[in-house]
Each structure stands twice: as C-alpha cells, then as structure tokens.
Amino acid sequence: MLLAVHEGTVAARIERRGERLTLRYEPTWRERGPFPLSLSLPLAAATHEGAAVHAYLANLLPDNAQVLESWGKRFHVSARSPFRLLTHVGQDCAGAFAFLPPDALDAHREQPGDVHWIDEAEVADRLRALRTDIGRWRRDDDEGQFSLAGAQAKIALFGRNGRWGVPSGRTPTTHILKPPIPGFEGHVENEHFCLELAHALGLRTARSEVRRFGDEVAIVIERFDRADSSKLPEAATTTRGAVLRLHQEDLCQALGVPPERKYQNDGGPSVAQITELLRARSSDAASDVERFRDALLFHWLIAGTDAHAKNYSLLHAAEGRLRLAPLYDVASALPYPDLDAQRLKLAMKMGNTYRLRDIGRAALTRMASEMKLDPGATLARAQELADSLPTAARTLREQLVASGVDTPLLRAMENELSARAARCAKLIA
Structure with a gap:
C-alpha cells in the first residue's frame, strides 16, 4: 500500500x-x-x-x-x-x-x-x-x-x-x-535566457538564475509549488517560517494521459483539449486561456520545440480554485546548428501543422478559432510579442553579461531570436 x-x-x-x-x-x-x-x-x-x-x-x-x-x-x-x-x-x-x-x-x-x-x-x-x-x-x-x-x-x-x-x-x-545537457552546449544559459525573456515580455514564468558551484554550472530554478509561509497572509497559515507545499499537477496528469503520450503526435493533449480543460476548470478561465495562448506564441517565436503537455501545469488551491501555473522548462532550438531549422517541429499543432516553417497567419488564425479566441486579437498579440522580442533580448543579454553570465551562446541567442522574430512578424503582417 x-x-x-x-x-x-x-x-x-x-x-x-x-x-x-x-x-x-x-x-x-x-x-x-x-x-x-x-x-x-x-x-x-x-x-x-x-x-x-x-x-x-x-x-x-x-x-x-x-x-x-x-x-x-x-x-x-x-x-x-x-x-x-x-x-x-x-x-x-x-x-x-x-x-x-x-x-x-x-x-x-x-x-x-x-x-x-x-x-x-x-x-x-x-x-x-x-x-x-x-x-x-x-x-x-x-x-x-x-x-x-x-x-x-x-x-x-x-x-x-x-x-x-x-x-x-x-x-x-x-x-x-x-x-548542462551533453551535446547541447550552453543549455543552462539557454533555458535561463528563455525564461527571463518570457518574463520580460509579460509572461508568468518560474524564476531562475545561472549559478556556479566550483567548476560546475547549473540553472537554479525556484519551485513555484513551494511557498515561504512568512510571506503569506497571517490567515493563510499558522506555521510561520515554514516552507509549504502547494498542489500542482501537469496537464498529462489532469487529463489522465500517461507520460509516454506527452507529445500530441504520440496521442497526447492538443491545444484544443487543453483550452477546453482551462475553460471548464480554471478559476479565471478567460485569463488562463490567454496566458496559454501567449505561451504557445512565445514557443513559436523562439522555436521552443519541447513544449509538450507535461511542460504546462495547474496550481490547485482551497475551495476548488485552480489556475494555470507559471511557464517552466523553456528553451530554444535555434542556437544549435546540428538541428535542421527547416525540419523543426513544435510539440503541439498550431492550427493544422507542427512544422515551424509552415506556421504563419493562417495557422495562427485557425489556432485562435480552436481556442475560441478572436483571431484578430491573437494576431495582434503575436505581432506585439514579435516586435518587442529583439529589444527585450538585447536588454536581457546586457543584463546577464553585467551579472557575470557571459557565454558565446548568449550573443548567438540574441541574434538568432531577433532574426526569427523579424521573420515571424513579416509572416503575420
């Protein structure tokens, strides 16, 4: 038992x-x-x-x-x-x-x-x-x-x-x-850069930092399913100073899907299924559906090819309250030349395609319709994110270099992400 x-x-x-x-x-x-x-x-x-x-x-x-x-x-x-x-x-x-x-x-x-x-x-x-x-x-x-x-x-x-x-x-x-992940140089900095970039663009994300421990480097991520009780209202807990566990589940768990089916192409959850779940169960469905849409658009812009259903979660609270959790496990495939950019695919379909090169105005319009969102507002949000990304990426890289995080990958990421954002903006103009 x-x-x-x-x-x-x-x-x-x-x-x-x-x-x-x-x-x-x-x-x-x-x-x-x-x-x-x-x-x-x-x-x-x-x-x-x-x-x-x-x-x-x-x-x-x-x-x-x-x-x-x-x-x-x-x-x-x-x-x-x-x-x-x-x-x-x-x-x-x-x-x-x-x-x-x-x-x-x-x-x-x-x-x-x-x-x-x-x-x-x-x-x-x-x-x-x-x-x-x-x-x-x-x-x-x-x-x-x-x-x-x-x-x-x-x-x-x-x-x-x-x-x-x-x-x-x-x-x-x-x-x-x-x-670091063997075979993917700079992945620690990649993940941190993408999380901080999403945050700079207004998305809720897990907070992270790049830390060195002797000769080892790691991305250190603050768990959003934990809370310091001393920072909560007095009525929320009687245990001051303790760390509380907050309940969360990923979207495979919420939908009863085993981990081997986390990718839509393997029978896993789709954008429409996740949207339906959020509309039915979220305590603020309109906000959470828009947050999910923004996450999808961000992954499209950065070539975040591993955003499967296990990389989205729900946070539970008392009295049945439920919200979409902050973004986590975000990284870009763009800095790695061994990955053929023409063949890159997303983990979930946007519109009717997984393939990044085929996603443009028509695919985003179809995705918005599947999510029961206004297509015009979705295209406008995609344009806003694409237009804002290059400046945000440059500012972020400068901040990271000033803080002591300086690798060749950061310059490559700024250049690659900015160039892709410009291409995406033209596709939906």
Whole structure:
C-alpha cells in the first residue's frame, strides 16, 4: 500500500494487486479536503482504478528510462512500476502530497523535518556525479528522497539565505538544479535566457538564475509549488517560517494521459483539449486561456520545440480554485546548428501543422478559432510579442553579461531570436 499524505493527513490509499492500481480517498478528505490529487481523480468518486491512477503516479516520476532503470537497480524494484518506485522516492514530489508506505507514516508525522546543510563544494560534487550516473539524484546516506518529472538530470535542494541543504521528513525541497545537457552546449544559459525573456515580455514564468558551484554550472530554478509561509497572509497559515507545499499537477496528469503520450503526435493533449480543460476548470478561465495562448506564441517565436503537455501545469488551491501555473522548462532550438531549422517541429499543432516553417497567419488564425479566441486579437498579440522580442533580448543579454553570465551562446541567442522574430512578424503582417 502507498499513502498519499498532505501535511501529515492521509488523503488517499493506493493499493496494487497484480498490475492493477486502486486509489481510495479517505472519507474525511472527500468531505473536507481542499483539492483532489488530480482533476482526473475527482473527489466526487471515492474510488478510482486502472489507467487514470497509473498515469497520475507515472507522471510524478522522471520521463527518462535511464533514470528509472538506475532507481530500479538501486531500490531492487521494477523500473516499470511507478507504485514500487514511489515507495522509495515519493517523500518529496511535485505538488503538495508525499507518497509513503504505511510504516513510514508515523515518522513522517512526528518528525517536523530537518535540513542537512552542505557547502558549495558538495553541491558541485552532486552535480558532477550526474555525469556518471544520471539517476544519482540523491546519495545513499541522504535521509530524504525526491522525485520530479522531466527528462533532464537534476538535483533538488532546500535553499535559504544563500545556503543549500538536503531536507528530510516533512521539509520539502525549494529549488531544482539542472546541470548542462551533453551535446547541447550552453543549455543552462539557454533555458535561463528563455525564461527571463518570457518574463520580460509579460509572461508568468518560474524564476531562475545561472549559478556556479566550483567548476560546475547549473540553472537554479525556484519551485513555484513551494511557498515561504512568512510571506503569506497571517490567515493563510499558522506555521510561520515554514516552507509549504502547494498542489500542482501537469496537464498529462489532469487529463489522465500517461507520460509516454506527452507529445500530441504520440496521442497526447492538443491545444484544443487543453483550452477546453482551462475553460471548464480554471478559476479565471478567460485569463488562463490567454496566458496559454501567449505561451504557445512565445514557443513559436523562439522555436521552443519541447513544449509538450507535461511542460504546462495547474496550481490547485482551497475551495476548488485552480489556475494555470507559471511557464517552466523553456528553451530554444535555434542556437544549435546540428538541428535542421527547416525540419523543426513544435510539440503541439498550431492550427493544422507542427512544422515551424509552415506556421504563419493562417495557422495562427485557425489556432485562435480552436481556442475560441478572436483571431484578430491573437494576431495582434503575436505581432506585439514579435516586435518587442529583439529589444527585450538585447536588454536581457546586457543584463546577464553585467551579472557575470557571459557565454558565446548568449550573443548567438540574441541574434538568432531577433532574426526569427523579424521573420515571424513579416509572416503575420
């Protein structure tokens, strides 16, 4: 059995019989719980079985077979069993729930949590270890384990006042650290540049920075599913100074889609399906649909080819409130000459095509209609973003260089993104 635990309270029990999974919400959670584990596992039903439960759990894990195989060997369980893997790494996942075996519940409740502080040399060692074992997200002697979705190698740490530590018990991680991706030079700077560029253009994004730890470099991303209680209104919490877990789920989870179908071309969610979900469930549907549209336009402008459904999330709050989460995992394919620009495709269709070179006025007009948005307003927004991007990119590069982040890739990104924005502006003029 696996328990889904929220701030020490058991919300649901998950059982495995053979290959079949059953999730049962606790009666008290159904009556008074602020939110379900997922929109695909609503509180209206006491019990959920089969594919939806499996998809929800699988999407909590890395979508990287090497990492899963590494964890399977380390914990002596099947790499293809999300249930068994989460028994070992479910203590700190995306969202507000911990996933624990029953015999770990008392310790979880009784131990408020602690942080083992480490110096920057040890942070560097942990980042370096990922090069030899992509699944080495934690050391064997670490008390706490964690799981995060995504294909990239990463570690997660607790950060406060410039210090870094490994949390345990009920204390969650607050930051994600991702080292460079082999074969994609400057990807750390690429992702940070794109996130900051989106922010400069008015999109809500996860906040990030490029940090050096000894001879290692990483993008450090502040988790938006965590909140410092001291910064919340007094009425929001009675635990001042603690880090709170906010509940989130990615759009594959919300739609009951397994991670192997995250791309639309593999049977995953489309723009129309996601828009329909936002219109039906968001607490501010009009705003969130426009934010989703802006994200799609931004990915089109920067050639962000990996914006699949797992790279969009929803944030849950009390009383069923739900909003589209900030953008994350954003990067451009343009700086890499080995990628044929004429063949680049997006993760979701815009209009009737995936291929970047085929997306222009007609495709954006069709996309707007599918989203039930005014096509003229969508084209105007695309034009505004395209016109604003070159100046924003130049200003951002200058700011990064002034802060000590200076690589040849930044100049290449400014040039490539500005040139593409100009081409896109002509296509929709």
